[in-house]
Structures are given as C-alpha cells and as structure tokens.
Amino acid sequence: MSAPPLSSTASAAAPSGKRPIGDVILSVQNISLRFGGVRALTNISFDVRQHEVLAIIGPNGAGKSSMLNVINGFYHPQEGKVFHKGKERLKMKPHDAARAGIARTFQNIALFKGMSALDNIMTGRNTMMKSSLLDQMLYWGRAQKEEIAHREFCERIIDFLEIEAIRKTPVGRLPYGLQKRVELGRALAAQPEILLLDEPMAGMNVEEKEDMCRFILDVNDEFGTTMVLIEHDMGVVMDISDRVVVLDYGRKLADGTPHEVRSNPDVIAAYLGGH
Numbered sequence: 001m002s003a004p005p006l007s008s009t010a011s012a013a014a015p016s017g018k019r020p021i022g023d024v025i026l027s028v029q030n031i032s033l034r035f036g037g038v039r040a041l042t043n044i045s046f047d048v049r050q051h052e053v054l055a056i057i058g059p060n061g062a063g064k065s066s067m068l069n070v071i072n073g074f075y076h077p078q079e080g081k082v083f084h085k086g087k088e089r090l091k092m093k094p095h096d097a098a099r100a101g102i103a104r105t106f107q108n109i110a111l112f113k114g115m116s117a118l119d120n121i122m123t124g125r126n127t128m129m130k131s132s133l134l135d136q137m138l139y140w141g142r143a144q145k146e147e148i149a150h151r152e153f154c155e156r157i158i159d160f161l162e163i164e165a166i167r168k169t170p171v172g173r174l175p176y177g178l179q180k181r182v183e184l185g186r187a188l189a190a191q192p193e194i195l196l197l198d199e200p201m202a203g204m205n206v207e208e209k210e211d212m213c214r215f216i217l218d219v220n221d222e223f224g225t226t227m228v229l230i231e232h233d234m235g236v237v238m239d240i241s242d243r244v245v246v247l248d249y250g251r252k253l254a255d256g257t258p259h260e261v262r263s264n265p266d267v268i269a270a271y272l273g274g275h
C-alpha cells in the first residue's frame with residue numbers, strides 16, 4: 001500500500017495554487033442550541049463551500065465554539081439540520097464525523113505531551129487504520145505494511161509543515177507555536193476534507209501567527225482542504241478568509257466577504273459595544 005494523497009479531495013494531478021471555490025459541501029440550517037436556560041445558538045444558518053477558508057468570528061460567548069461542536073457532532077442542537085454533501089446528517093459522534101472527512105483542532109492544545117511529534121501525528125491516522133489487534137496477531141505482515149504506509153504519510157505531513165527537526169522530540173518540550181503546528185499535522189493525518197480550527201493562532205507571537213497563516217493557506221491551496229476557523233485576530237481573519245460569518249449572543253449578525261463584513265454597521269456596533 002503506497003502513501004495516499006494528503007487530502008481525499010486532492011487528485012494525483014491536482015495543480016497547486018489557489019483552488020477555485022466549489023459547491024456547498026456543508027450547510028447548517030436554522031440551528032438552535034440551548035444548555036438549560038442558556039441559548040448558545042439561535043436559528044443559525046450558513047453554507048460552507050468546497051476549498052474555501054471560512055472564518056467564524058464574534059465577541060466572547062458569541063457561540064463560535066458551540067457552532068464548531070455542532071458541525072463535528074460533539075453537540076446535538078435541539079433545532080435545525082446539518083447537511084453534508086447534500087445529505088441530511090443525522091446525529092453522529094465526533095469519530096463518525098472524522099470518518100466522514102471532518103476533523104478539528106481545539107482551543108487548548110490536546111496533544112500527548114510525552115510522545116514525539118511523529119507519534120502524535122500518527123495518532124491522527126487511527127480512524128484510517130484498518131487492522132484490528134486480532135489482524136495484527138494473525139496477519140502480522142499485512143498489518144506491518146499498513147503501518148509503514150501510515151508512517152510514510154505522516155512523514156510527508158512533517159515535511160510539509162517543516163517540522164523534520166523536531167519529529168522525535170516529545171511535544172511537551174516544544175514551544176507553543178510548534179505544538180500548534182504538530183496539532184495541525186495530527187488533524188491533517190486524518191486526510192480531512194473539512195478542517196475545523198478552533199483559534200489556531202491563540203496565544204501565539206507575531207512570527208508564530210505568520211507561520212500558522214502560511215501553513216493554513218498552503219494546506220488550502222495545495223490540497224484543497226476546506227477550512228472553517230474561529231479566530232479573534234481581525235488582521236488574520238481579513239487576510240486569510242474567503243468569507244466570514246459573524247455571531248453575537250448566539251445569533252448570526254453577518255455573513256459575507258471580509259470587506260462586506262468589515263463595513264457592516266451591525267458588526268461594527270457589536271465589536272465597539274463588546275470591547
């Protein structure tokens with residue numbers, strides 16, 4: 001088994017360079033989510049198109065993380081529907097979403113600190129591993145071939161993210177920016193079609209942010225991975241997003257290009273009012 005392409009959407013002949021934005025691949029429609037008396041999301045609808053970088057922004061508590069958690073099946077809204085590639089998605093768990101090509105990273109780094117960067121990235125392949133423990137005992141050769149192919153694939157991610165020098169380093173010893181890059185690598189290891197990034201630049205210095213922006217755009221350009229990201233840094237949002245959805249108090253305030261959203265009076269009022 002040879003190493004597969006880095007994204008399931010990437011064909012062998014796929015050219016590099018910004019891919020044209022395609023059809024709607026994910027649609028959330030009239031989503032409402034409550035926690036007891038707290039209305040985290042109220043009647044939210046928007047579409048995600050193939051290959052785009054979509055940012056979800058909004059003041060603290062606006063419902064951004066809740067929205068990502070609905071998309072990846074961690075929360076199940078009381079109302080509304082999620083359509084994935086035109087089909088209504090019924091209740092599913094995060095690992096089902098991962099199998100269906102939707103991966104995510106978290107606001108706080110959730111890596112195995114004592115394990116190397118490479119081994120952490122390998123854990124991202126778990127959903128793709130076919131051989132069970134029994135297979136491994138019965139068909140050792142086949143399981144070993146599979147393991148080699150997965151390892152090769154992870155090495156390619158390591159090259160792509162320029163982290164060769166730290167591939168054997170326990171991630172707990174790495175600076176924050178590199179840990180976030182390893183986390184991105186682990187999410188990419190699952191070959192997602194849609195990648196959900198929860199504040200990928202939080203806590204980074206300017207240089208680390210610039211690097212992360214470059215990697216996000218490179219992954220999007222080279223492999224066509226659709227990105228949905230939550231970000232607080234408006235400069236970053238305006239620079240890298242094709243489209244922006246603005247939430248405030250769990251409601252959608254605006255949805256448009258960075259330019260449209262920036263000049264929307266409701267958005268300006270929410271941000272000025274919130275800070």
Ligand SMILES: Nc1ncnc2c1ncn2[C@@H]1O[C@H](COP(=O)(O)OP(=O)(O)OP(=O)(O)O)[C@@H](O)[C@H]1O
Pocket residue numbers: 035038039040058059060061062063064065066067
């Ligand atoms: N598991 C939960 N239980 C109870 N309330 C929750 C839960 N998750 C979120 N909330 C509430 O839902 C609302 C939206 O929270 P959410 O974390 O989605 O906002 P956010 O925009 O991501 O905020 P931040 O920018 O601060 O991360 C908040 O009032 C929050 O307290």
